[in-house]
Amino acid sequence: MTIAIIGAGNMGGAVLAGLLEAGHAPESVIVVEAREEQAAALREKHGVRTLPAPEAVAEADIVVLGVKPYGVVPVLESIASSLRQGTTVVSLAAGVPTSAMEPAVPDGVSVVRVMPNTPALVGEGMSAVAGGAKATPDAVAAAADLMGAVGKVVTVPESQIDAVTAISGSGPAYVFMIAEAWIEAGVHLGLTRDDATTLVIQTLAGSAELLKSGTHPAILREQVTSPGGTTAAALGALEQNGLRASFLEATRAAYVRSKELS
Numbered sequence: 001m002t003i004a005i006i007g008a009g010n011m012g013g014a015v016l017a018g019l020l021e022a023g024h025a026p027e028s029v030i031v032v033e034a035r036e037e038q039a040a041a042l043r044e045k046h047g048v049r050t051l052p053a054p055e056a057v058a059e060a061d062i063v064v065l066g067v068k069p070y071g072v073v074p075v076l077e078s079i080a081s082s083l084r085q086g087t088t089v090v091s092l093a094a095g096v097p098t099s100a101m102e103p104a105v106p107d108g109v110s111v112v113r114v115m116p117n118t119p120a121l122v123g124e125g126m127s128a129v130a131g132g133a134k135a136t137p138d139a140v141a142a143a144a145d146l147m148g149a150v151g152k153v154v155t156v157p158e159s160q161i162d163a164v165t166a167i168s169g170s171g172p173a174y175v176f177m178i179a180e181a182w183i184e185a186g187v188h189l190g191l192t193r194d195d196a197t198t199l200v201i202q203t204l205a206g207s208a209e210l211l212k213s214g215t216h217p218a219i220l221r222e223q224v225t226s227p228g229g230t231t232a233a234a235l236g237a238l239e240q241n242g243l244r245a246s247f248l249e250a251t252r253a254a255y256v257r258s259k260e261l262s
């Protein structure tokens with residue numbers, strides 16, 4: 001199975017590193033990068049091959065598109081004549097529907113849309129997979145297998161990909177912003193920045209583990225909240241300051257933006 005990754009920046013690079021970490025042989029991964037210095041850095045760091053796009057896709061069973069949304073269709077047009085029958089194109093781009101990509105590829109090439117997230121870098125990604133109208137079931141399964149190497153995968157109808165983008169695609173940024181604010185809050189209370197960082201990161205990681213155990217978040221929250229205690233005081237302040245409404249509004253904004261991009 002040869003995988004070509006066109007555009008190994010933040011997201012394509014996370015998939016690349018995650019795949020290698022999961023045991024994919026570096027020789028079976030070909031990277032296409034716009035700038036030679038970036039290509040050289042990836043060769044050096046990961047031991048992968050780098051090639052111009054047409055040569056890379058001519059060898060590939062799966063072509064992963066990690067370029068910005070506006071670059072997706074131009075890249076497809078530039079590689080169309082080199083794609084082999086039976087190749088699966090996996091687009092990671094936000095807001096680019098398969099209906100915009102399919103006309104740019106020859107018949108016999110499947111297009112699958114994936115919305116991943118950056119924790120793929122450490123094998124803890126969350127991806128949603130949606131096949132285009134012309135994608136074969138095998139191609140959708142191959143895309144799901146690929147992303148399964150770097151985290152969890154769900155298969156959704158393409159109509160839900162904008163919602164997925166708003167929840168898990170952009171989601172890590174919500175967590176990182178909360179972590180930043182939380183650490184600063186610790187510093188405001190007199191903790192050293194190092195200690196505040198350790199306290200916050202381990203609290204996030206431990207809480208994520210508890211959530212993964214399957215207990216409902218409301219039960220876990222109740223277990224921390226003593227009547228009339230410190231947590232109740234903090235949660236009251238979060239409610240008063242509109243935490244839930246902020247999440248509704250933030251994810252709605254991401255959803256609308258994802259639709260606008262298409």
Ligand SMILES: NC(=O)C1=CN([C@@H]2O[C@H](COP(=O)(O)OP(=O)(O)OC[C@H]3O[C@@H](n4cnc5c(N)ncnc54)[C@H](OP(=O)(O)O)[C@@H]3O)[C@@H](O)[C@H]2O)C=CC1
Pocket residue numbers: 006007008009010011012013032033034035038053066067068069071075092093094095115116117118169170
């Ligand atoms: N970042 C994220 O968390 C997520 C991103 N995505 C999607 O992933 C895609 C990439 O985003 P992101 O990784 O953040 O962006 P980056 O800018 O970090 O990565 C894009 C990469 O593609 C390279 N590139 C641009 N044009 C070409 C080309 N013609 N051929 C080969 N390489 C090219 C860029 O090089 P150069 O820098 O030289 O331009 C860069 O390395 C987007 O479509 C985005 O919607 C999806 C989910 C999450």
Ligand SMILES: O=C(O)[C@@H]1CCC=N1
Pocket residue numbers: 094165169170
């Ligand atoms: O911000 C973006 O547009 C991309 C898509 C999801 C995460 N990053």
